[in-house]
Amino acid sequence: MQRQSLFLKMTATLGFIFLYAPLIALIVYSFNKSKLVTVWGGWSLKWYGELFRNEQIIDAALLSLKIAFISASLAVVLGTIAGLVLSRFGNFRGKLILSGWITAPLVMPEVITGLSLLLLFVAMEGAFGWPAGRGIGTIIIAHTTFCMAYVAVVVQSRLSQLDDTLEEAAMDLGAKPASLFFLVTLPLIKPALISGWLLSFTLSLDDLVIASFVSGPGNSTLPMLIFSKVRLGVSPEVNALATIMIAVVALGVFAAILQMRRQIRLTVAANQA
Amino acid sequence: MNLSQNNSQLVPAALTSTNLPLWKQEGAEPFLRIENITKKFGEFSAVDNISLDIYKNELFCLLGGSGSGKSTLLRMLAGFETPTSGRILIDGVDMSGIQPWKRPVNMMFQSYALFPHLSVEENVAFGLKREGIARSEVKQRVGEMLELVQMSHLGKRKPHQLSGGQRQRIALARSLIKQPKLLLLDEPLGALDKKLREETQFELINIQDELGVTFVVVTHDQEEAMTLSTRIGVMNHGEIVQIAEPHDVYEYPNSRFVAEFVGSVNLFEGRVIEDEPDRVRVQSKEAGGMLYVSHGISCAPNQKVHVALRPEKIRISSKQPPQNENCIHGVIEEIAYMGSQSVYRVRLASGMEVRVTQPNFARDMDERFTWQDQVYLFWEVGSSVVLTS
Numbered sequence A: 001m002q003r004q005s006l007f008l009k010m011t012a013t014l015g016f017i018f019l020y021a022p023l024i025a026l027i028v029y030s031f032n033k034s035k036l037v038t039v040w041g042g043w044s045l046k047w048y049g050e051l052f053r054n055e056q057i058i059d060a061a062l063l064s065l066k067i068a069f070i071s072a073s074l075a076v077v078l079g080t081i082a083g084l085v086l087s088r089f090g091n092f093r094g095k096l097i098l099s100g101w102i103t104a105p106l107v108m109p110e111v112i113t114g115l116s117l118l119l120l121f122v123a124m125e126g127a128f129g130w131p132a133g134r135g136i137g138t139i140i141i142a143h144t145t146f147c148m149a150y151v152a153v154v155v156q157s158r159l160s161q162l163d164d165t166l167e168e169a170a171m172d173l174g175a176k177p178a179s180l181f182f183l184v185t186l187p188l189i190k191p192a193l194i195s196g197w198l199l200s201f202t203l204s205l206d207d208l209v210i211a212s213f214v215s216g217p218g219n220s221t222l223p224m225l226i227f228s229k230v231r232l233g234v235s236p237e238v239n240a241l242a243t244i245m246i247a248v249v250a251l252g253v254f255a256a257i258l259q260m261r262r263q264i265r266l267t268v269a270a271n272q273a
Numbered sequence B: 001m002n003l004s005q006n007n008s009q010l011v012p013a014a015l016t017s018t019n020l021p022l023w024k025q026e027g028a029e030p031f032l033r034i035e036n037i038t039k040k041f042g043e044f045s046a047v048d049n050i051s052l053d054i055y056k057n058e059l060f061c062l063l064g065g066s067g068s069g070k071s072t073l074l075r076m077l078a079g080f081e082t083p084t085s086g087r088i089l090i091d092g093v094d095m096s097g098i099q100p101w102k103r104p105v106n107m108m109f110q111s112y113a114l115f116p117h118l119s120v121e122e123n124v125a126f127g128l129k130r131e132g133i134a135r136s137e138v139k140q141r142v143g144e145m146l147e148l149v150q151m152s153h154l155g156k157r158k159p160h161q162l163s164g165g166q167r168q169r170i171a172l173a174r175s176l177i178k179q180p181k182l183l184l185l186d187e188p189l190g191a192l193d194k195k196l197r198e199e200t201q202f203e204l205i206n207i208q209d210e211l212g213v214t215f216v217v218v219t220h221d222q223e224e225a226m227t228l229s230t231r232i233g234v235m236n237h238g239e240i241v242q243i244a245e246p247h248d249v250y251e252y253p254n255s256r257f258v259a260e261f262v263g264s265v266n267l268f269e270g271r272v273i274e275d276e277p278d279r280v281r282v283q284s285k286e287a288g289g290m291l292y293v294s295h296g297i298s299c300a301p302n303q304k305v306h307v308a309l310r311p312e313k314i315r316i317s318s319k320q321p322p323q324n325e326n327c328i329h330g331v332i333e334e335i336a337y338m339g340s341q342s343v344y345r346v347r348l349a350s351g352m353e354v355r356v357t358q359p360n361f362a363r364d365m366d367e368r369f370t371w372q373d374q375v376y377l378f379w380e381v382g383s384s385v386v387l388t389s
Helices: A006-030 A046-053 A055-088 A095-107 A110-128 A136-161 A164-172 A177-206 A209-214 A222-231 A236-272 B003-009 B070-078 B120-130 B135-148 B164-176 B194-211 B222-228 B246-251 B256-261
Strands: B032-041 B044-054 B059-064 B085-090 B105-108 B182-186 B214-219 B231-236 B239-244 B266-275 B280-284 B289-293 B304-309 B315-317 B327-337 B341-348 B353-359 B374-378 B385-387
Touching: A006 A236, A046 A055, A046 A236, A055 A095, A055 A136, A055 A177, A055 A222, A055 A236, A095 A136, A110 A136, A110 A209, A136 A177, A136 A209, A164 A177, A164 B105, A177 A222, A177 A236, A209 A222, A222 A236, B032 B070, B044 B070, B044 B239, B059 B070, B059 B222, B070 B085, B070 B105, B070 B182, B070 B214, B105 B164, B120 B135, B120 B164, B135 B164, B164 B182, B164 B194, B194 B222, B214 B222, B222 B246, B231 B246, B231 B256, B239 B246, B239 B256, B256 B266, B256 B304, B256 B385, B266 B289, B280 B304, B315 B353, B327 B353, B341 B374
Parallel strands: B059 B214, B059 B231, B105 B182, B182 B214
Antiparallel strands: B032 B044, B032 B085, B231 B239, B266 B280, B266 B304, B280 B289, B304 B385, B315 B374, B327 B341, B327 B374, B341 B353
């Protein structure tokens, strides 16, 4: 390890403080005994207890987890298909449009994504009665839509790193397209699928704006609930909840990073092989 | 695997009772027939109207530089590329429209293309499992195949835990496990270091002999092509320039391209003075006199030709040799001592540089040359070739 200059150390420290100080403040205040959010009253786990007794919050959390799980899984399937098409079907007509369309949700303001989805759902309901009303279903569809964009990008980049001759070798050895995909391509892009899933799960769990547009009455996700609670004044309970969420999201991101590092190692190994 | 059963038909590889190789027998049925194959990428013809017959148990090398179309041709045999026009017949069966996974052909890739997520055994077994062969038989045949390539002890390893030479063997084992009629090898030794390459070359020939598979090898390495093959097809710009046995490709190249691509050569430009029945006289300004060649392609008097002469066919001496024919005079410009042989570069009066190699017969040669020595270069009438193209 080479010696770092003082300047670099300072920059790093300031950067970390800038990024993490708000989070640390929030976590510390979640252990606050006082009822007033801004006044320190000593350490306590009281608000965590309150939190777990609050059925409304628990329900919202379970709903969020459910939505995140389902939409991440759907997004992985659809995103993988999209990624495969983009990287393996050569130059077909409309490829540019498809790739632009798939990546659009990455750059589109959430407000616009949410609003357009809401308009679509309403129009569809008017035209052929589905989806009947808005709720879990519409949130899942909305989340799948923007999560699959992330999965498609991750899968596509993984596929482009793969040695084409691996798939040719499989065909040469008698693998028909289906077994080629399940026995060779899929195992090789597995790390990308896992990190794509984790990424989607975290994104879905996090989303407030789009969910606000497409959810119906009685179907508040956790971020929606927190947001509405905060508008009525910040309660120490929300701090406890936020702390738990930070922990969950951090775990998800950490796992995704580990997965990506594994993927890089595998790629290096594959390139050597 | 039924290796031993196959042997009856192949032990005298590609030979029959007449002892003539199949390609020299009239009416012999080719095993692989390539008919007027052309492959275009846009306007560019990667392979341009190639026709080629390859016979059973041959080890045929496609030799050419990068961009010569040799790999494209190989990929069309495997079915990864579709010919723009022409046909490929393997054992009499037209391969047009037959998918890669249905062809009686296997390929060993230049990158080896071992599946990184599978162990060595699983890699080798991959082809057999696709055929729905019973597990016990798969296990037995994989075992035999790994033994053949001497890799039995590494069956549980993953490809990235192997050295380059080991990977090469596994790739070979994997491509042979289905007992293909035709094995395609794309630069099989390209990724190995020189010493390993030499060892593996002979092993490859032994395995080919033992299994009786027809090999088509693509390589840019002329030495590899020379040692491996029964015949060589030299490719340039999508065309086959010459098809011949290694000896003939080297000794009787049919064009300047082949002469220069395979081995090194001295080319003297000149004009045909007289085309006698047993020899040709060529007046060459570059050589500074008359050159006599006892064989070559038929040519007309006054035609512009090149006389090709391999460096090792030239003898070098400080004394005037007794012969008058094919004797030129020059000054040694450079000497490279390479252990088994020495390479001299001799400047002629015309300014042309001639490359001469001499084996170092004895530890101390009776004649030692040094820079700026005046020397005579001479060779037999039968040592050079006349090239018209």
